[in-house]
Amino acid sequence: MSNDADVIVVGAGLAGLVAATELADAGKRVIVVDQEGEQNLGGQAFWSLGGLFLVDTPEQRRLGIKDSHDLALQDWMGTAGFDREEDHWPKKWAEAYVAFAAGEKRGWLQAMGHRLFPVVGWAERGGYDAMGHGNSVPRFHITWGTGPGVVEPFERRAREHAKAGRITFKFRHRVDALDMTNGAATGVSGKLLEPSSEARGESSSRVETGDFSLKAQAVIVASGGIGGNHDLVRQNWPKRLGAPPKFMVAGVPAHVDGRMIGITEAAGARLINRDRMWHYVEGVRNWAPIWPGHGIRILPGPSSMWFDATGKRLPSPLYPGYDTLGQLEYIMRTGYDYSWFILTQSIIKKEFGLSGSEQNPDLTGKSWRQVIRRAGAKGGPEPVEAFKNKGADFIVRDNLEDLVAAMNKLGGTSLLDPAFIRMQIEARDREIDNPYVKDSQVMGIHNARRYIGDKLIRTAKPHKILDPAHGPLIAVKLNILTRKTLGGFETDLDSRVFGNDGNIIPGLYAVGEAAGFGGGGVHGYRALEGTFLGGCLFSGRNAGRAAAKAVL
Ligand SMILES: Cc1cc2nc3c(=O)[nH]c(=O)nc-3n(C[C@H](O)[C@H](O)[C@H](O)COP(=O)(O)OP(=O)(O)OC[C@H]3O[C@@H](n4cnc5c(N)ncnc54)[C@H](O)[C@@H]3O)c2cc1C
Numbered sequence: 001m002s003n004d005a006d007v008i009v010v011g012a013g014l015a016g017l018v019a020a021t022e023l024a025d026a027g028k029r030v031i032v033v034d035q036e037g038e039q040n041l042g043g044q045a046f047w048s049l050g051g052l053f054l055v056d057t058p059e060q061r062r063l064g065i066k067d068s069h070d071l072a073l074q075d076w077m078g079t080a081g082f083d084r085e086e087d088h089w090p091k092k093w094a095e096a097y098v099a100f101a102a103g104e105k106r107g108w109l110q111a112m113g114h115r116l117f118p119v120v121g122w123a124e125r126g127g128y129d130a131m132g133h134g135n136s137v138p139r140f141h142i143t144w145g146t147g148p149g150v151v152e153p154f155e156r157r158a159r160e161h162a163k164a165g166r167i168t169f170k171f172r173h174r175v176d177a178l179d180m181t182n183g184a185a186t187g188v189s190g191k192l193l194e195p196s197s198e199a200r201g202e203s204s205s206r207v208e209t210g211d212f213s214l215k216a217q218a219v220i221v222a223s224g225g226i227g228g229n230h231d232l233v234r235q236n237w238p239k240r241l242g243a244p245p246k247f248m249v250a251g252v253p254a255h256v257d258g259r260m261i262g263i264t265e266a267a268g269a270r271l272i273n274r275d276r277m278w279h280y281v282e283g284v285r286n287w288a289p290i291w292p293g294h295g296i297r298i299l300p301g302p303s304s305m306w307f308d309a310t311g312k313r314l315p316s317p318l319y320p321g322y323d324t325l326g327q328l329e330y331i332m333r334t335g336y337d338y339s340w341f342i343l344t345q346s347i348i349k350k351e352f353g354l355s356g357s358e359q360n361p362d363l364t365g366k367s368w369r370q371v372i373r374r375a376g377a378k379g380g381p382e383p384v385e386a387f388k389n390k391g392a393d394f395i396v397r398d399n400l401e402d403l404v405a406a407m408n409k410l411g412g413t414s415l416l417d418p419a420f421i422r423m424q425i426e427a428r429d430r431e432i433d434n435p436y437v438k439d440s441q442v443m444g445i446h447n448a449r450r451y452i453g454d455k456l457i458r459t460a461k462p463h464k465i466l467d468p469a470h471g472p473l474i475a476v477k478l479n480i481l482t483r484k485t486l487g488g489f490e491t492d493l494d495s496r497v498f499g500n501d502g503n504i505i506p507g508l509y510a511v512g513e514a515a516g517f518g519g520g521g522v523h524g525y526r527a528l529e530g531t532f533l534g535g536c537l538f539s540g541r542n543a544g545r546a547a548a549k550a551v552l
Contacts, residue, residue, distance in 0.1 A: 005031040005168065006551045008188055008216040010175050010260060012036075013043025015512025015536035016222030017154040019495075022544025024161035028551060031214055032158075032167060033188065035174035036204060036255050037196045042151035043224060044252055044513075045533055047201065049299075049355050050143030050150045050363075051121065052109075053530035055102035057141065059120050063453050065137050069102040072139070079124070079133045080524025086272040089490055089498075093519030093539075096493060097531075100538050109537075112153035115144040117363060119453045123529035124324065125302070127317025127444070133526055134323065138453055140530045146364040147357040150533055172196065173212055175260060178219060178267040183499075184506035185267070189213035201290040203254040217551040218507040220495075220543050221269075225485025225513035226258030227251060227279075228291070233482050238275035241329055245337035249283040249295025251355075251483040261514060264489065268499045269508065273487030273521035281327045281339065282320070283481025287390040295481040296359060296387070301351025301458045302441070302448050304343040304476075305425060305465060309336030311416040313424050316440040320351075325526045328480070339478045340407060340416075342425065344470040348388065349380045350460040359383045375457060393477040400425070400466065403473045410477055422466075429464035484532055486523045488516030495543035509543040512536040 007023050009016045012034040020030045034040070054060075055072040076098050082091050106116075120141055126134015143149040161167040176190035192212055196204035226232040230248055237244035265271050283295040300320035307313055308331060318327050320341070331339050343351075354360070360383070362370030374381045380388065388394050395410060397403040404418040431439040435446060445462050448454040463470045489510035490498040495518075497508040516522060517535025 003216050004214045005029045005216045007218045009220045011222035014045035015540040018540030019220050019544040021157040023548050024166040026548035030167045033170045033173040038171045039200045045151050046147045048147035050146040051530040052141045054141045067137050073098045078131045079526045082524045089519035090521040093522040117142040125322045127322045185219040185508035187215040201253045218547050220509040221514050222511045223260030223514050224256045227482040228254045228256035229258045232258045236274045242332045245480045248480045250293040251481040253291040270490045270498045270500050272490045276486035278484035280481045283479040284393040297355040299353035303347045304341040307340045308334045319441045341476040346470040347460045352384045395475040407475050425465050487521045490520035494546035511539040511543045
C-alpha cells in the first residue's frame with residue numbers, strides 16, 4: 001500500500017508545528033492530525049504566557065544581568081537533581097538544551113519575526129546554595145505577543161507549506177492506535193470526530209462519525225501531556241509527595257488528556273519518569289472559565305506572606321516564586337490541599353501577574369499604551385482587579401480579624417486563629433524598619449529590589465503588611481493547579497523513541513510534552529520556568545530535521 005505522506009505528526013500544538021515545518025522546509029510531505037478543530041491550532045502554547053528561558057541575552061545585558069552558559073548549566077543541574085539510571089538521555093538533553101538556550105535559540109526565533117518584552121523576569125529563585133535549585137539570575141523572557149506570538153511564526157510557515165501542498169492538516173482526527181509493521185511505526189488509525197464549533201479551548205464533542213487510517217514512513221508523537229486528565233495525574237502522583245490532592249484546578253484545556261501517551265506506550269514505547277510532574281501551588285478558580293475546572297496560576301512577586309491551611313507561615317525558603325516543588329511537598333504534608341497568601345493592595349498592584357495569554361491583554365495585544373497604563377494604574381492590572389473583585393478565592397477586608405473570619409468561612413473550617421496570624425505578621429512587620437534583617441523573606445525582598453527589573457515592575461517597596469496606608473488587606477486561597485508533565489517517552493537527541501527492549505523503534509519520534517520536553521524528562525524533578533515552550537521548540541526541531549534525513 002502506498003504512503004499517504006512521508007511523515008505523520010500527531011498533534012498540532014507547538015511541538016508538532018515545529019516538527020512539521022522543519023520537515024516541510026526539507027521538502028518532505030507531512031500530514032498533521034489533531035483531535036481538535038482548526039480553531040485550536042497551536043494547542044496549549046496559544047494560552048501560554050510565552051515565557052522563554054534564554055541565557056546571556058542582550059535583554060539581560062541591558063538590565064545589568066551577567067549570565068553565562070556555565071551559570072545556567074549549574075542552575076539546571078542543581079534544579080533537575082537527576083538521580084536515576086533512566087536519567088541518561090534526559091541529562092544529555094539538558095546539556096544540549098542549555099547550550100541551545102545560550103546559543104542559537106534567540107537568533108533562530110528572531111529571524112522568524114519573534115520579539116521579546118524588554119524586562120526579564122526572575123522565576124524560581126530557589127533560595128538554597130549556589131548548587132541548589134533555582135535561577136541565580138533573571139532569565140524568564142516574555143514573548144512580545146505572549147503565547148500567540150510564539151505560535152505565530154510556526155503557524156505562518158505551516159500555512160505557507162499547506163498552500164504549497166507539503167503539509168496537510170487533518171483536524172477532528174483522533175488517533176486511537178499507532179500502526180506497526182515489523183516493529184516499525186508505519187502509520188496511525190483512529191476515529192473521525194464530528195465537526196466542532198466550540199471556541200478555542202472549550203471542550204469539544206467526542207461523537208464519532210467514521211474511521212481513518214493513514215500510512216507514512218515515520219510518525220512523530222506530539223500529543224502533549226496529561227494535565228487535563230486529573231485521574232491520570234492522581235494515578236501517576238509520586239509516592240514521595242504523599243496522597244494526591246482531593247481538589248485541583250485545571251491549568252490546561254481538556255484536550256491535554258494523556259490518551260495518546262497510553263496508546264504509544266501500548267505500541268512498545270518506553271515511558272520514563274512518569275511520576276515527575278510540574279503542578280503549581282498558586283492556582284485560583286477562574287471566574288470566567290473557558291475549559292472544565294479552569295484555574296489560573298498567580299505569578300507572584302516575593303512579598304506576599306504565605307500561610308498553610310492551619311495558619312502557620314511557610315518556612316524559609318518557601319516564599320512566593322522560590323521553589324514550586326518544595327512548596328507542593330510542604331503543602332501536601334499538612335494534610336490539606338490548599339494554602340493562603342495574605343498581602344496588601346500595594347503588593348497586589350505591583351506583584352501579581354496571572355499566567356496565560358488571555359490574562360495579559362497588553363502584552364498579548366502588543367500594546368505599549370496598555371503596558372504603560374498597567375504600570376501607572378491606581379489599582380492592579382485590570383485582569384488582576386477583576387479576580388480580586390469577582391474571583392471565588394479572593395477576600396478583601398479592612399482589618400485582619402475580619403479577613404481571617406472570612407478566610408475560615410471560605411475554607412469551611414475554623415483552623416485559622418486570628419491572634420496567631422496577627423503575631424506572625426507583626427513579627428515580620430518589625431523587620432521592615434532596617435534594610436538589614438533576620439527574616440529571610442524580607443532579605444529576599446531587598447535583594448530583589450537590587451535588580452532594576454524587579455524594582456520597576458515586580459517588587460513592592462518594603463512596607464508593613466498591617467500598615468493601613470497600604471491596605472486594604474487581601475487574602476487569596478491557593479489551590480493546586482495541574483499543568484506540566486515532566487516525564488515522557490525516552491528519546492535520543494534526534495527525538496527517536498526507545499522501545500522497552502532498549503532499542504530505538506524505527507520510524508517513531510516523540511517531541512514536546514509527550515517526550516518530557518526532550519529525552520523523557522529534560523527537567524528532572526524541577527523546572528527553571530520558560531523551559532517548556534523551549535523544550536517543544538528544541539525537541540520538535542531536532543525531530544523534524546532528523547526525520548527529514550531518515551525518510552527517503
Ligand atoms: C496557561 C498556560 C501558560 C503557560 N505558560 C508557559 C510559559 O510561559 N512558558 C513555557 O515554557 N511554557 C508555558 N506553558 C506550557 C506550554 O505551553 C506547554 O507545555 C506546551 O505548549 C505543550 O506543547 P505540545 O505541543 O507538547 O502539546 P499541546 O499543546 O498539548 O498539543 C498537543 C496536541 O495534540 C493533540 N492530541 C492529543 N492526543 C491526540 C490524539 N490521540 N489524536 C490526535 N490529536 C491528539 C491535542 O488535541 C493537542 O492539539 C503554559 C501552558 C499553559 C496552559
